[in-house]
Amino acid sequence: MTRVFVPRDAAALALGADAVAAALAGHAAVTRTGSRGLFWLEPMIEVETPQGRIAFGPVTARDVPELLSAGLLDAAPHRLRLGKPEDHPFLARQTRFTFSRCGITDPLSLDDYRAHGGLKGLARALELGPARTVEEVTKSGLRGRGGAGFPTGIKWKTTADAPGGQGGEQKYIVCNADEGDSGTYADRMLMEGDPFALIEGMAIAAISVGATKGFVYTRSEYPHAIATFNAALAIVRQEGVLGADVLGSGHAFDIEQRVGAGAYVCGEETSLLDSLEGKRGQVRAKPPLPAHRGLFGKPTVVNNVITLASVPFVLAEGAAAYQGIGYGRSRGTMPIQLAGNVCYAGLFEAGFGLTLGEIVNDIGGGTLSGRPVRAVQVGGPLGAYFPPSLFDTPFDYEAFAARDGLIGHGGVVVFDDTVDLAAQARFAMEFCSVESCGKCTPCRIGSVRGMEVIDRIMAGDRVDMHLELLTDLCHTMKFGSLCALGGFIPYPVMSALTHFPEDFRAPQKVAAE
């Protein structure tokens, strides 16, 4: 029977992929894959032909009988036929290092993983030994993809140099899969579409620093990622990739997945560690750094899913291949996640340095509503709102910071001209008040006061005075909070105020008319 690939990514499921797979059963050999990340075309199915895979999409279960009779299994012409996926402009423009297998392989087939270059990175790391592996990661220029952008190799070296390790004191690898930023879904896609890449990255990290135990802290809002990743763990344990003797190397390493419980702040690394320890997920002061005293007080590497999943490529292809692309001090690729009111919403992995305008207009195709783009929030709920006048900003950690923003975990949320930035600023404060861990007063109380002040501004009550108060409050939160939640909530608020001041004056105008 002809093989047809149907995604099992949660987004594809939300759009009816299971029903499509059921409709194809009996007519074709259905293999479930992750998503390629072209969500406006999901469910996007692919037919295996002697010329390669041919994609069709978006396909609903109702389209299947007609597609079959029109010659789907021979990839015959049809209005839903997209051609070879790799030739699709959205994919052809990408540089897929980390997501090279996502949407192509069966996420739970280790043979498939191996056939597509999997485990080469781990094999090379075992050949190089711990010190040279850490060196390779440092040379690649890879920085933390969770948002902070800290050089991964340096973090690993710090943990490697801490006392303990194989046979001695326990060290840990902790993967942060608490992807709570709105507009981001790269961790979810990877865990559902290529979970072995994360496991391989964690194993490389473990061997490099001498850790024997790993934890993946996955948010509870991702039931499908949790299930897929647990299934993947069972497979690699059986195959000897994890366990007492990783790939026959003599190194012991195992991974346990833990599920979060709906607290956004647990995406902050020290809150995450407290939560893993079974406590309230409250932020810790640093130092001590987790690399010295992390989980249960032991030396711990805490990395984001994408950081760890990028490591196998770095080892397999060499640091130079990764380091060779990028922009400034941002080396390698970033999976940019286009989200919200955007025409071509999806995952776009590319070297750093594309401008925000290229991302939103050329790649994203502008708004889905067809109305003009008014604001783009980059980097999740703690990221700044950028107006089109800043669309020349290159996608790079430093360039965004220079414009009082951040790239965070790579989410780009597009808003059309119906957006009210005062309401968005209020939402930022509301979100902070709901999600604050409560440790720092400026965040815990300031966010509530921030909401109240914005409410007064929106009601036209002594606007100038209240704007000054809001600005002052943002300063206090920025400098008086331990972590990025209270510390960065001023970014969306102040960017809204700086770039869209008219939205904060609207009620007064109405009153004057």
Place this chain on the structure above:
Amino acid sequence: MADYEPWNEVRGAEIIAGLATRDGAAIPILHALQEAFGCVPAAAVPMIAETLNLTRAEVHGIVTFYHDFRSHPPGRHVLKLCRAEACQSLGADALAAHVRNRLGVDWHATTKDGAVTLEPVFCLGLCAIGPSALLDDKPLARLDPARIEAELEAAA
């Protein structure tokens, strides 16, 4: 939809004992209790405290810190509606107003007939196809009033 057991001390003690030896056992225990009973019953708090050598206040502090843990079982279905920015850009606020009005409940509440508990959620990772929701464990996307009504009716 899940079929929850009524609270049973013996069963609760079994669940707690089964996970107690794990590192950082509190959160896995709370999840397991909620999976069985639909919530973390107040009666379980002193039992967890005793087992993990914590005070009741500490356990209470942990339970109440996390949005996921409930003190009472939910309705027959749980609708988690995304309220985050990407979904807002596609009309999530208006959708949420419609759903609250249609169900006659506010956030965190259960409809009078016990059919649906409405929970806000800040991002489901379905940001490219919003507004989105999880109905029990079923992901829903590109929601509008008509679609969500159809899904709620189909589930009922």
